[in-house]
Amino acid sequence: MSGNKVLAIILGGGQGSRLHPLTQSRSKPAVPIAGKYRLVDIPISNCINSNIKRMFVLTQFNSASLNRHIKNTYHFSFFSSAFVDVLAAEQTPGNQGWFQGTADAVRQSMHHFKELDYDYMLILSGDQLYQMDFNVMVKAHIKAKAAISIATIPVNAKDATSFGILKTNDKNEITSFIEKPETNLLPEWSSEVSDEMKSEGRNYLASMGIYIFNRKLLEDLMEDDSTIDFGKEIIPQNIEKQKVVSHQFEGYWTDIGNIDSFFEANLGLTDDFPKFDLYSKERRIYTRARMLPTTKVSGTNLDKTVIAEGCIINAGKIEHSVIGIRSKIDSESTVINTYMMGSDYYQALEEILDDKIVSMGIGKRCFIKNAILDKNCCVGDDVRINGGKHLEDQETDTYAIRDGIVVIKKGAVIPNGFII
Template identity: 45%
Template sequence: MPALNEILAVIMGGGRGSRLYPLTKLRAKPAVPIAGKYRLIDTTLSNCINSGIYRIAVLTQFNSVSLHRHITRTFNFDTFHTGWVQILAAEQTPESADWYQGTADAVRKQLTEIQVTEAKHILVLAGDHLYRMDYKEMAEFHFKNDADITVAVQPVLREDAPRFGLLKREKDGRISDFTEKPKDQEIQKKFISRDDPERPFLGSMGIYLFKTQVLIDLLKGFPAYDDFGSDVIPHAIKTHQVYGCDFDGYWRDIGTIRAFYDTNLELTLSDALFNFYDLKGPIYTHARYLPGSTVEDSRLKDVLLAEGCRIRKAEIIHSVIGLRSRIASGVRIKDSIVMGADSYVTKGTSGIPVGIGENCDLEGVILDKNVRLGKGVVIKPFSRGTDLDTETFVVRDGIVIIPKNTHIPAETRITPEDI
């Protein structure tokens, strides 16, 4: 059976991430902070390392500076190890002056660099999913079936079928058909792949393992195919041996503000379906060597609290408090994500200290890094489905987001009644 060192992992890190705006206003989507101290891409990179796949290429393009900085500071192998994490940035070449047009096009434009590695198999991954997965099991399934392509698949609830691309898998594990977000129940019936009345369907997770030569042939032979999920895989099902490998663990696609918000707040609960404490599968991130957080005369319930914070006489419920957060006395925070700060600088040109000033009342809000709230600021959620853009804040699906480095003056009110 082939060895894991014959696999090159290729992580998609170049998307614009418009559905996560304004969190992606100044950074690439995989660089968006999550769970107080991590970045979205940390999960995928950690899964590779924990699975024994040590050759990793990250394809970047949009707002990539912070992502490059995070990867180069964090994921460095020692001199006695043969592994590496390499950044393949979008570039103009004699063959192409265009940016990446999609996931498949991104890999196509980097085929020369990929072929130099002489890897026999290419594992294509997304950089914006939260999950813990042993890719070794998928690789063994791929090798055992001598598959041209293996797709990681997850069970889909019957009521969720219209939101997913569904795959039809035969008894031998081979995928025979694909349909994109079917709303017709008669069409849905043709794609039942599991003997489970609640979750009878299989959906793609956007994780693909290719034989390298098969990948090259598909990308060069069909230059108009820009995306793996909607172009390459549906075509390959008709011409190649494509198999579906089961994964029934926790998996979240952090593709929208609502998904980002809900997933973060899920992590605050004691019975959260995903946690960062697994001894066999740790999630790695940048080591910052920050002091422990200090909490003075405060009430905290269901709070995920990162390092380096100072909280004074505050009430915090069902919220994430990120690195170096400063929360003054009399503050109330509920159902919110506070990303913290990049440094301990306390004053800015506005005169407002970094962090949350006295007597602020926050609910249903995301505060990006380095936000400064003056005293007495009130922010409340809007009704679900509400979208709004202003100079100082954004509302997506009812969630209020204060963009990175924003200053909000004292006594400002951002509520449905005041806007």
């Protein structure tokens, strides 16, 4: 099926306050994941793999690094109609404000889409980790003669209370919707799912925040500026008026909503068979092609660790950790259960050799556990960071603690001998 009928919109999300401090100086889609990618690479790669080559990313907070990443990464042939464009919230004569919600973001940007030739709009979230062939969903949408399709994932009772839950009939049409139901309401909200999902107790269909709209319907809905959100207003309001169909997805999918889920998703990549498969030939994840040297490791005991390119590692031991691009870890240091994002550039040799300067990366004889080190961190010698549930949430200029995870802020300098 030709991807030319489909226009993809990737929603960059709001201020990303639940991912703070990782979103202090960048928008949520620009947050680095897996040591070398950014969150926005996931929906963009899913689109490219599904032959959907026209994408807009809608964002409004701290979009400079996102713009730079997209401009440096996604170059298509001069002769193709493919593009990835970032649209930031803009003040226009008709509108003075920021995007108020997901639907409002699309409404405010509609004038950019109207000139384009498309039949279906695919609406995606910029902060989810999954691999999905959207062609299958588009074909099912067309075949069912649906007005709106919603990607759904079966979840168990424990998770169901934190999602929008949909109920379907025997034709796969969505008949009702409830936002974050109370546990006592769940028995009446189960839907028909596959036997495998039933055996795992996943009997409830959660909305994944992935939608397909027919163009005419979307344009009509956008005329009404009282609705600001797809999940909370537009979907519930149209279930009885339009044919809304569920597209059930049973692969790995996680919503990177907070520091805890972000941390877990990254460290999950160190498993022997990670649920999110970066090694798939058909479902490649694309990112900026950096011309980095190979990683150099000396005298380090490595276990269940993912290391990106361009690193210099002399650590004593690294286990169950993700080490990002251009990371430097000095001798006799131990790193456990940690996501180190790496650096944007290499430091000059004279700075590294100057004892008065805390150089980038992790110094000598450090112990780092249950932590996230944002980009360009400078951690001195003999630093001890021992994250865990024994620590209370707090924030300083250089670090924050969220759910027991110590997050060292971007560019922070942690002096020699510092202890958390």
